[in-house]
Amino acid sequence: MPYGSLREFLAKAEAEGQLVRIKEKVFLEPDIRAAACAAAKVPGGPVLLFEQIQGYIEKQIAVNVHGSWQNHALMLDLPKETDIKAQFHELARRWDRYPVPPKRVGNAPLKDVIIDKNLSLFRELPLFRVNPMDGGFYLSKACVVSRDPENPENQNVGIYRLQVKDHDRIGLQVGAHHDLAVHLRKAEELNMPLRIAIAISNDPITSFVASTPLKYDEDEYAMMGAVRGEPTEVITSERGNLDLPAGAELIIEGEIIPRQRFVEGPFAEYTGYYSTSMIQAEIKVDLISRRRDPIIFENLYTGLPWSEIDYMMALNTSVALFKQMKADFPEIEAINSMYTHGYCTIISSKMRFGGFAKTLGCRLLSTPHGMTYPKLIIVVDDDIDPFDLQQVIWAMTVRFRPERDLVVIPNAPGSTVDPAHLIRGITTKLIMDATKPAFPDMPLADASIVEIPKETPSWIEKIMERMKGDI
Amino acid sequence: MDREDYGKDEGRYMICPRCDFNQAYKIFEAPVDKCWEVYRCPRCNFTWRSTEEEEVTNPKLYHSKFKLSERQIEGMAPKPPIPPLRRPQEVKR
Numbered sequence: 001m002p003y004g005s006l007r008e009f010l011a012k013a014e015a016e017g018q019l020v021r022i023k024e025k026v027f028l029e030p031d032i033r034a035a036a037c038a039a040a041k042v043p044g045g046p047v048l049l050f051e052q053i054q055g056y057i058e059k060q061i062a063v064n065v066h067g068s069w070q071n072h073a074l075m076l077d078l079p080k081e082t083d084i085k086a087q088f089h090e091l092a093r094r095w096d097r098y099p100v101p102p103k104r105v106g107n108a109p110l111k112d113v114i115i116d117k118n119l120s121l122f123r124e125l126p127l128f129r130v131n132p133m134d135g136g137f138y139l140s141k142a143c144v145v146s147r148d149p150e151n152p153e154n155q156n157v158g159i160y161r162l163q164v165k166d167h168d169r170i171g172l173q174v175g176a177h178h179d180l181a182v183h184l185r186k187a188e189e190l191n192m193p194l195r196i197a198i199a200i201s202n203d204p205i206t207s208f209v210a211s212t213p214l215k216y217d218e219d220e221y222a223m224m225g226a227v228r229g230e231p232t233e234v235i236t237s238e239r240g241n242l243d244l245p246a247g248a249e250l251i252i253e254g255e256i257i258p259r260q261r262f263v264e265g266p267f268a269e270y271t272g273y274y275s276t277s278m279i280q281a282e283i284k285v286d287l288i289s290r291r292r293d294p295i296i297f298e299n300l301y302t303g304l305p306w307s308e309i310d311y312m313m314a315l316n317t318s319v320a321l322f323k324q325m326k327a328d329f330p331e332i333e334a335i336n337s338m339y340t341h342g343y344c345t346i347i348s349s350k351m352r353f354g355g356f357a358k359t360l361g362c363r364l365l366s367t368p369h370g371m372t373y374p375k376l377i378i379v380v381d382d383d384i385d386p387f388d389l390q391q392v393i394w395a396m397t398v399r400f401r402p403e404r405d406l407v408v409i410p411n412a413p414g415s416t417v418d419p420a421h422l423i424r425g426i427t428t429k430l431i432m433d434a435t436k437p438a439f440p441d442m443p444l445a446d447a448s449i450v451e452i453p454k455e456t457p458s459w460i461e462k463i464m465e466r467m468k469g470d471i
Numbered sequence: 472m473d474r475e476d477y478g479k480d481e482g483r484y485m486i487c488p489r490c491d492f493n494q495a496y497k498i499f500e501a502p503v504d505k506c507w508e509v510y511r512c513p514r515c516n517f518t519w520r521s522t523e524e525e526e527v528t529n530p531k532l533y534h535s536k537f538k539l540s541e542r543q544i545e546g547m548a549p550k551p552p553i554p555p556l557r558r559p560q561e562v563k564r
Contacts, residue, residue: 027522028520028522029520029522029523029524029527030524054501054506054507054522055501055502055503055504055506055507056501056502056503057502057503120499122498122499122509123499123502129519129520129523129527132523132524132526132527133527133534133537135489135515135516135517136516136517136518137518163516164518165511165516165518166498166511166518167498167499171516173550174550174551175550175551176550176551176552181551184551185551185554188553188554189554189555189556189557190556190557191556259553261549261550261553262516263514263515263516263539263544263547264516266537274537277515277539277543277547278547278548278549278550279544279547279548279549279550280549280550281551416550424548
């Protein structure tokens with residue numbers, strides 16, 4: 001059964017032993033960040049629900065909703081012990097159901113309270129500083145909805161970091177390669193404010209798909225429907241004709257001020273480093289709609305990997321790249337783009353001919369996500385499971401020939417928050433071909449792979465049974 | 472307490488821990504027990520809560536690597552870049 005709201009998911013997580021309630025009163029700093037960081041480091045890390053916040057009444061905070069493979073499996077309505085590769089293939093299977101268009105509803109709890117005068121984000125949400133040197137209190141897991149000003153049928157739902165700077169002002173980080181940047185550019189060329197809506201505390205599939213690198217013309221709501229197996233419910237915004245996820249706890253509506261930038265950041269990013277301060281776009285908030293109290297504020301801890309963000313952006317990034325590439329190259333078996341948001345990406349594929357691995361590496365760099373993020377691309381044969389790093393490193397040690405199999409592309413586009421850059425947004429891409437040479441490339445001299453004895457799989461089962469003491 | 476109750480009262484200005492601007496001011500206080508206050512700096516947009524660690528709230532103890540000067544702010548690059556305005560004939564109607 002898919003979840004229509006964060007609350008429904010929390011109930012499921014609790015029933016499955018994946019939710020821990022923190023009943024004692026906590027301080028916004030440093031308690032929330034410290035506990036959220038810990039939750040993702042506990043094996044099978046649970047969701048944490050803080051029930052009492054110092055200084056607030058009827059506000060609760062949820063963290064680590066996506067922060068373990070167990071939570072991730074529950075999000076997909078799979079048994080919580082489902083392994084990573086099985087979750088990858090299940091997600092890939094559901095991807096093919098796209099598009100499942102959303103269903104519009106006339107009313108939802110998020111419209112219970114509407115505030116358009118004297119509003120204050122500090123009053124409505126128990127904001128906290130995610131990491132000590134962040135430049136302010138961030139909304140780190142909110143879904144931002146916008147439309148293309150020239151082609152309004154193109155709507156985008158994405159997660160962007162949002163710095164609450166005042167009661168009604170929010171800084172917004174958007175990279176030039178993001179879909180929202182296209183909407184903003186067009187609005188700014190026309191000197192128009194861009195209407196946006198920000199959905200806080202959503203069911204986990206909504207934020208999962210919002211953080212997926214879909215193609216510009218792909219509809220996030222229709223992909224959410226594909227992943228959950230039934231249409232996502234949406235409701236129209238109060239202003240600006242935007243579709244909102246109907247299960248959200250709270251919606252912030254406003255507009256991006258055109259052609260102005262304001263100091264934003266730093267913020268501890270998924271890289272495990274603080275980004276720098278820059279001048280960035282800013283939102284003027286003019287309306288808040290929400291459920292009645294108590295409000296559950298869901299936010300994301302980002303910090304030294306692995307943290308919740310690494311789980312949230314792992315398989316959605318991997319499957320998006322897999323589907324985009326497999327459309328051109330059906331030989332591809334799987335893609336692992338889980339490390340630092342895909343900075344390291346491993347492609348497993350059958351080889352069509354000699355040099356094909358380099359073709360695949362270059363194709364990755366022309367996907368929407370691949371344009372910027374991946375900078376270390378490893379291509380392995382289809383006998384290597386890209387999610388098993390022992391196998392990947394083995395392939396690199398015995399199949400990779402640096403003098404023939406290394407491609408270096410300098411001065412290529414890169415992530416602007418990559419701490420290794422010399423020029424911000426410019427990087428060097430590295431493709432490592434760790435595949436066996438295919439014709440007409442020269443085979444390795446005397447290379448014969450040792451096969452696993454054919455009786456070994458049944459022995460593995462026998463040994464495991466005996467270890468459990470069943471026999 | 473409503474947000475209008477917080478003015479930029481000159482007598483209550485604070486020094487921003489990050490950029491040392493002397494006109495930071497209180498914007499909010501805890502709805503329950505007034506057990507903390509939130510301040511903001513209008514120059515560098517830094518916000519902080521009175522109960523945070525001194526390395527965040529005290530200008531003298533703020534991490535030097537994260538300090539911002541007026542000059543640094545003036546030299547910051549815009550993200551994303553601001554595009555040129557379209558000429559009227561390019562505007563799609």
